[in-house]
Amino acid sequence: MPSVDAVIWARGLSKRFGDLVAVDGIDFDIAKGESFGFLGPNGAGKTSTMRMIACMSPKSAGTLRVLGMDPETDGPAIRGRIGLVPQDDSLDLQLTVLDNLMIYGRYFDLPKRVIRERAERLLAFAELSERADDTVEPLSGGMKRRLTIARALVSEPDLLILDEPTTGLDPQARHLLWDRLYRLKSEGVTLVITTHYMDEAEQLCDRLVVMDKGRIAASGPPSALIDRYSTKEVLELRFLGADPPGEALRGIGERIEVLPDRVLIYADDGEGAMGEVTDRGVEPTAWLVRRSSLEDVFLSLTGRTLID
């Protein structure tokens, strides 16, 4: 049975669209105050899972409990305690920044006075106070995203769901957003985040699941996943205009991944591995040694890169 602390509890959760199986019987628990990530490429089933958790899409099979309630029967009550940041912002572009918060808060039947008071704080939090009376349309992507997060917080939810919060944002906008999410996390808000960015998952998530083709391929804290499915370092060899010589490198490091334009050698000592490469007379166009990341975990789990 679901533990008392579980904000979300899923067993055998599935979503089918006709013949397509988007989510294929997954199990997970998310604890109160936790920051939990769903990581995977497009089409892995992340958004379908999010929509089921947000009680916007009925499950096809399995058991799901959100905030101790059943989405099938308690949808409105659950949604009343969830803040959703959808992939597309679905903001009212013709209206002002402040109006967007006012209108959204009114869907929850919050008194105007309460929303106005919260809006002031939330706009400061989202660094949008100066733009309160401007229409949304001309705002930058980062500003719209922050407004969407502020909007999701207007009901002061116990659980904030963010579907690809930083997709399409420039690095600066992304870091500002991460900073805001950190602050929410430190205030004890439970965060559920989907992303196909490894660095985002590493930055924000206490625990995550790697999804692939509707299933969970691995789960755990980011560092544990890296420990288990990768090595400390990765040596990347680039070969411009030539097929990477996979055969010649066999046996170096713990594992070798041959990609169309480069070879990844997983080794605890990247420099040492490079020495072996040179000894075998292989001369890559360029090489570098880097820390291993979740990208490598995903590659090792599925044999594919996340960029698609």
Add this chain to the structure above:
Amino acid sequence: MTTDLETWGIQHAQGARMPPSLRVLRYHLYTYLRTWRSSLTTSFLAPVLYLAAMGVGLGSLINHHVGTVDHVRYLTFVAPGLLAASAMQVAASDSMYPVMAAIKWIRTYYAMLATPLEVSDVLLGHFAWVTTRLVLTAVTYLGVMAAFGTVHSPLAVLAVPTAILTGLSFSALISAFAATQENDQGFATISRMGLIPLFLLSATFFPISQLPGWMHPLAYATPLYHGVDLCRMLTLGGVDWVSAAWDLVYLVALTSAGVLLSRRLFARRLVV
């Protein structure tokens, strides 16, 4: 955060909660007042222009050459037809592009459905909003008609709910259609093939007896004909209660069917 949640809880306990569908109506009113202030003037100007051009301008020509139409002057004849037809147009236009926008372009419905609101609330709120627009339209029209001296019976007051019902029958069907569309091309077809022919041929501008005999059943099958017929009887007096009852049954049945259909198609589109 907890302290605020508590105040919220207390406020809910004290104040009566607003029904969810009315929160959706409130959204429509809010955005309407924020962005479409100018159309308030338009909705007043349209009936004045139509009645002046069709009723007075064309009417004086007809009265001069033909005499009366159905025993009244042309302005008096055409006014209730325009009332019902305007209700159709207002309801149709509010059920095409705005519904598409809320599903695909602005995705307002999805924003709503992420909150405690449900599909039936979204839909009822939409119809409540269309009804509001129809009340404004019909009341304005009737007021202008009275000013032009075309209202001949106290029963004319009932032409307002009749026009609203006529509009809703279109709104329900067109909203259901809009919920199945991927782009706005279908709306142009509905206007060209549906609304404009109805506007011209549903006894709005001339008695149905002027149409060739084979078209009578066709005209009789359309909702606008029944709306026009009922509005006309009510504003002119001399109500034939049997045919009025048929008109009413037809409009209520079509509206109910349309609402049920749109409930189904909205859910199919929005909750997947």
